[in-house]
Structures are given as structure tokens and as C-alpha cells.
Amino acid sequence: MADVFSNGSVVLGADDGPCYWVLVVTGPQRGRVWAVAEVGAYPYPMPEAAGFLEWVQRWQADEGWWD
Template sequence: MSLTAGLEALRTAFPAEWREPALGVGGVAAWESENSARLPEPYRTFIAEVSNGSSLGPPEDGGLLPLGWLPPGWPARGDRIPGAVFPLDHAWHWEDDSDSTPDFNQRIADVYNHGSIVLGTDDELSYWLLVLTGSQRGKIWFVADVGASPYPGPEAISFLEWVQRWQTGVGWWD
């Protein structure tokens, strides 16, 4: 799908009355410079030209967060570094991992904080991330207190596909 068609689909998904003001090209460029990260398309153009967040989902609990915002209840696991490399390329369920090395907790913190932006939460225990760096750039990941996985798994989908899936109303895991 072309960028123009993708943006039109996103405009349709987020009615004007639910949109937050767009950041503009300058606002996006400033955020990218400050965070040493480049946002993937079509999300980048969406927040620059259409809407920087929306109280109407996805996700349904609180809607789509503005760029750089964190939802209430976000686990404080160190500093967010959107420009750092996202550390995963496949699912990792740390709850089932018997790793006891000293860097285990740091690896979890890196999943939460490196190479992504937070799109929203479903229940303040699980979060939707858009990956900005590494092999999963432009893909949606689901991170919870028990682990992280590409959504819907085992391969992750794009921001546009994620919004379209929400728009169907079928449910995230159906």
C-alpha cells in the first residue's frame, strides 16, 4: 500500500473529533533529533500531518498515546532511549526463563526502554510498542510483565496493519 493510501486509511480510522493536534514536520524532526531515532512510516507522517494521538483507540484503554508519552503505570525500569537498538528479534517470555545472570534484569529493562515508542496500554500491565530500530523496525510488539512478543506472533505486523486490525472490532487475539 502506498504512503498516501496508508495515510488515508489512518485518517478514516481516527475521526477528526478524536484526534490530538498533529506535531508538524518540525515537531517530528525535533523529537527525532532529541532521541537519535527516526520514526517509521506511515506513523511518522501520521503524527506530523494527521494526529499526535487519539483518545479513541487503539488500544481501547486510553487510546493512542501522543509521541513520547508513557501510560499511567508504566514500569520504571530505567531511562527510555528510543534510538538504542531494540534488543529482540523473537519472542522472549522471561517469566519462564531460568536465567540468573546479573544482566537478566537489565535485558528486561532494555526491552521496555530501548528502540521503541509506547503506543498505549490495555490494562497497565501490558503495552503496545512500535519498534524504531533493529531487525524489527516498524513492527508492533506486545510487552507485558511476563515477557515480550511480536504481535500477533510469530511475525510482527506494521502500525497500519495494527490499526486496521483494531478497526475490524474482532479483538486483538482472535
């Protein structure tokens, strides 16, 4: 997990347990939001990563994080 936080991402927030929402800022997934936890990383929403704007709109509307 340390590699994710120090290489091309910005932490947006945390969820229950050791799960963090990150915005990828470099590479082919730039502009996409991913969930990162001890068990791995998952694009939001699965199976395709959403853009930052969609993530913020769903958060603001108090919609569920996962489809």
C-alpha cells in the first residue's frame, strides 16, 4: 500500500477499516478513483474506474460507493 500512496495518487478519504479512496494523478489511469486496501486495489465503480467528477457527485448525493 505504501507504494500507492507515494507514487502518483492523492488520498481522497478513508472508508471502514483500512480502505482508502485515491485519485490517480499519473499514468494511464490518471483522473480515475480507486479504492486501496490491504487486500488490493479496486477501480470505482467495479469493473471500470470512474472519473473524479462522477465520484464526487455520488458522494455528494449520498449514494452508495459501489454499483
